[in-house]
Every structure is written in structure tokens, then in C-alpha cells.
Amino acid sequence: MLSVGGGYYVDRDEKVTYETPSKAKLKAVECVNDRFVNLGSQIHNTIAITGAAGHAPDGTALMYVLLQGEPAKFVAIDIVKNKVWDEKTLKWSTSAWAMTVDSGGTVWIGGTPSEHLFQYNPKTKSLIDKGKATVKGTSIHDLEVTGGGVVLGSTSPNGSVFKYEAGKGFTDLGQVLPGKHLARSLAYNEETNTLFAGVGAKAQLVAWDMTTNKKQSILPEKYQGETSVYDLDEVDGLLFAKLEPSKKILVFDSITLAFKKEIPASSRGVSQVSPGEEAVYYSHGYALHKYDLDSGNISNIPGTLKGTEAVSIDVINLNHSEFPGSSVVGLLGNSGTYLMYNPATEKLQVNKLNLPQQSIPIYNIERGPRDQIISNGFVSGQVNAFNPETKETNELLKVG
Structure with missing residues (x-):
């Protein structure tokens, strides 16, 4: 998957490549889906x-x-x-x-x-x-x-x-x-x-x-x-x-x-x-x-x-x-x-310390097995998987 800026990622295809300017990448995404859905914090x-x-x-x-x-x-x-x-x-x-x-x-x-x-x-x-x-x-x-x-x-x-x-x-x-x-x-x-x-x-x-x-x-x-x-x-x-x-x-x-x-x-x-x-x-x-x-x-x-x-x-x-x-x-x-x-x-x-957990910024995102969306956080050392069908997020790996 390829970052298009603003925290959004898309599949690499003929419309979007590494050479595509950031604004054009984001426009290509909007052509495919005219609105974004907030799926919530993952990490x-x-x-x-x-x-x-x-x-x-x-x-x-x-x-x-x-x-x-x-x-x-x-x-x-x-x-x-x-x-x-x-x-x-x-x-x-x-x-x-x-x-x-x-x-x-x-x-x-x-x-x-x-x-x-x-x-x-x-x-x-x-x-x-x-x-x-x-x-x-x-x-x-x-x-x-x-x-x-x-x-x-x-x-x-x-x-x-x-x-x-x-x-x-x-x-x-x-x-x-x-x-x-x-x-x-x-x-x-x-x-x-x-x-x-x-x-x-x-x-x-x-x-x-x-x-x-x-x-x-x-x-x-x-x-x-x-x-x-x-x-x-x-x-x-x-x-x-x-x-x-x-x-x-x-x-x-x-x-x-x-x-x-x-x-x-x-x-x-x-x-x-x-x-x-x-x-x-x-x-x-x-x-x-x-x-x-x-x-x-x-x-x-x-x-x-x-x-x-x-x-x-x-x-x-x-x-x-x-x-x-x-x-x-x-x-x-x-x-x-x-x-x-x-x-x-x-x-x-x-x-x-009894500290509250926080939503952590997503650092990388990739398509995983069974069409899951895999993401990790910076600097949390945590990897999670989002299931697009069930809308559930599960922790796969936690380091540290």
C-alpha cells in the first residue's frame, strides 16, 4: 500500500505510483471513493x-x-x-x-x-x-x-x-x-x-x-x-x-x-x-x-x-x-x-503507574492475510489487524 498523505493509504495501481504527486494521489483516492469513513483508532x-x-x-x-x-x-x-x-x-x-x-x-x-x-x-x-x-x-x-x-x-x-x-x-x-x-x-x-x-x-x-x-x-x-x-x-x-x-x-x-x-x-x-x-x-x-x-x-x-x-x-x-x-x-x-x-x-x-492508554499515531499500514489491514504504531512497538468485514481490531504483536 502507498501513502497518499494525511494518514491515508491506497493500493498501488496504474493510477497511483511513487512518482505521483501527493495531491494527485489523494485525488485518485477520492475518484474511487467519494467519502472517507473514520474506522477509529487502531493502536x-x-x-x-x-x-x-x-x-x-x-x-x-x-x-x-x-x-x-x-x-x-x-x-x-x-x-x-x-x-x-x-x-x-x-x-x-x-x-x-x-x-x-x-x-x-x-x-x-x-x-x-x-x-x-x-x-x-x-x-x-x-x-x-x-x-x-x-x-x-x-x-x-x-x-x-x-x-x-x-x-x-x-x-x-x-x-x-x-x-x-x-x-x-x-x-x-x-x-x-x-x-x-x-x-x-x-x-x-x-x-x-x-x-x-x-x-x-x-x-x-x-x-x-x-x-x-x-x-x-x-x-x-x-x-x-x-x-x-x-x-x-x-x-x-x-x-x-x-x-x-x-x-x-x-x-x-x-x-x-x-x-x-x-x-x-x-x-x-x-x-x-x-x-x-x-x-x-x-x-x-x-x-x-x-x-x-x-x-x-x-x-x-x-x-x-x-x-x-x-x-x-x-x-x-x-x-x-x-x-x-x-x-x-x-x-x-x-x-x-x-x-x-x-x-x-x-x-x-x-x-x-496507573496511566491511561492513548491512541497512538499509525506509522505503517499494509494489506495482510484474509484482506485484513495491518498497522503498527510509532513508537509503541505494537502491530494490529483490522477486519473490514467484522470491523474488529485485534492485537497481533506487542514489543516492549
């Missing part, structure tokens, strides 16, 4: 893209999760009870890669392929679409919020950074580096007013002085063959840069910009500082690890993450007697698994 799955942690007004600890779908969805989960607290649809988006929680508890979300910026207020359970960030961008890959409330975002395929200010709207700050079309990750040092930007698809790491507009590439040459600097975190004067595809995090002094060391790591980044420990957490080798900010020593946390790595990791007070003080929480992989670890009790839990 349903739970694909959790990323997560972040925050609190409800009453102190309930929440994990915010972005779900791929048509459309994409934002879900807030009561972490301790593992119960949906709120959920919102992200209009115009089928995915969302970027999410951050500012100091006031407001959640900021970047949609794909809409490149719309969303603002969620847990106090009112309201989601506001702030609009499209740049003229030519399609994806927001990372978000940072300054102490002054300015939202900074990185984009593709224009490779630029934008800022959003309440009352002023969006400003496109331009490409991070000429010729670099993927601005993957961001981190911000409040003291020096420096924005760090990780780019691809040949890795570079840029320290961008937002006062002077001066940019400086600081990634050591030996790492410039990597695909991208996938994730960035600035914590107490240290910059942690996760490489892609290598399982490494690079540590820099975020004031002097000096490279300090390389540590084995598989998680997308590191947590905030764990109070009383002066340490951050990350995952590697399907286990949790702790990095001491003063000594640089690494401690392994007993227990397994059950074959997964952290795609988000945060430190938060769960406000629960079984988890005294601050705890480490994180989203593991993309299937909705999550971790809770309490440093005081050394209690580690790995469970599955």
Missing part, C-alpha cells in the same frame, strides 16, 4: 515520554507524566496512592519531550510537532496554551525557567532557543550554533546568567552568556563525535551533561566552565540536590547511584530498577510517614514504570 498503548515531580495545593506529592498519543496528554499522578489526580489534552501535539516545574510549582510543557508552549497550574488544575514558540520550529526539546520567571526553550529543526515572558510573549534568540539544527538540552546558571545548550547531530556544548550574548563551546574534543548532548542539569555550581549515545555524564564547573570528570551513567540526567546529603542521584546499569557534590565519590544504592533506566529523576518530599524527609522519585523507561527511594529508610520501590 492504543501507554508511552510515557518524560516526567517531573511537584505538589498539589494540599501537599500531595505528584508525578507529572507526558504521554504520546493523538493527541498527546499530560497526566498528574498521586505518587504515593498511584492514582490519577488530573489529566489534560495537549492540543495540536502527538508527543511532548520537554517539561519542567518552576519554583512556584507551575508546570511548563513543550509540544511536538506543534511547538506550542503549555502552562499548567496545579492550584487551579488549569492548562493554558501559550502558543507557538518560533516561526519554523516543530519540536521543543527542553525547557528552563529562570529565577525571574523567564521561560527558555530549545527547538528543532531550526536549532534555536526562544524565551517566553509573561505580558511580552515569545522572542526567538536564534540558533545556538550556525548549521546546528537540533538544540537538544538546556541548563541555566542564575549566578552568572549563563545558559548552557547541548546540540546535535554532532555533539557540542555551548556556554551562552545572556548578558553579553557571547557564546563559548566547552565540550572536550574527544566527545565531539557523539550524536548530541542529550540532557543538561546545573546543580550548585556543577554542570552535568549526558551524552548520546554513550552511557556517560560529563561534569563541568558551571562557573569557570572547566571540565572535571566523566562518570558512567545511563539516566537522562541527575536529580536536584538531596537535602542533608549534598548529593545528586542518577541511574546506571539498572540501579540507582548517588554522586557526592563535594568529593565526587559515587555510591551504589542496593536494589534493582528491573531492567530500566531513569528518563526523569527528582527529589521531593512525599509527605508520608513511610517516606520521611526527602525521597527520590523518577520515571523509568517509557512504559510507565517508576521508582521511589527514601535515603533515610533506604527503602526502594519500583512499580507501574
